[in-house]
Amino acid sequence: MTSHFSMDSAGFFAALVLTLAGLSGCESKPCSDSCERSGRCSPRGDECVATKAEYCAASRDCADYGRCSLGDKGCVTKSDEDCQRSNKCKLAGECGFAGGRCTARSESDCRASAFCADRGMCRLKNKRDGRAICIK
Numbered sequence: 001m002t003s004h005f006s007m008d009s010a011g012f013f014a015a016l017v018l019t020l021a022g023l024s025g026c027e028s029k030p031c032s033d034s035c036e037r038s039g040r041c042s043p044r045g046d047e048c049v050a051t052k053a054e055y056c057a058a059s060r061d062c063a064d065y066g067r068c069s070l071g072d073k074g075c076v077t078k079s080d081e082d083c084q085r086s087n088k089c090k091l092a093g094e095c096g097f098a099g100g101r102c103t104a105r106s107e108s109d110c111r112a113s114a115f116c117a118d119r120g121m122c123r124l125k126n127k128r129d130g131r132a133i134c135i136k
Contacts, residue, residue, distance in 0.1 A: 036060060038067070039075040050074040063087060066094075066102045077101055091115055093134040103131040110134035 031048035035041035039056035056075035062068035066086035083102035093113035096105030
């Protein structure tokens with residue numbers, strides 16, 4: 001079986017991948033994984049750190065957990081808006097900010113969640129630690 005790509009086209013595709021990787025907003029190739037995952041895009045010594053709010057907002061941790069704002073020690077959750085952008089809100093109804101994290105605030109948060117539709121977890125239960133969760 002013969003390859004449909006010549007060495008020239010393989011080189012072109014390699015250059016294209018490297019170029020597209022550079023467009024991700026990360027400041028350094030060694031930080032590209034931590035940049036995409038957690039907004040830690042800037043090299044500082046032997047580690048990668050978060051230095052810009054836009055890196056936090058573009059990270060998977062923002063989408064998944066609401067860690068969309070820049071804090072003293074990296075990307076953190078700081079507001080209802082951060083929580084409302086997250087999958088925690090869409091899936092589990094954890095759309096409000098309290099105690100440094102996302103939490104359910106009302107039964108309407110629970111009723112609007114995917115867990116309510118899929119699993120019947122539509123009622124609000126307050127926990128001892130100050131959080132609230134959606135339950136059956």
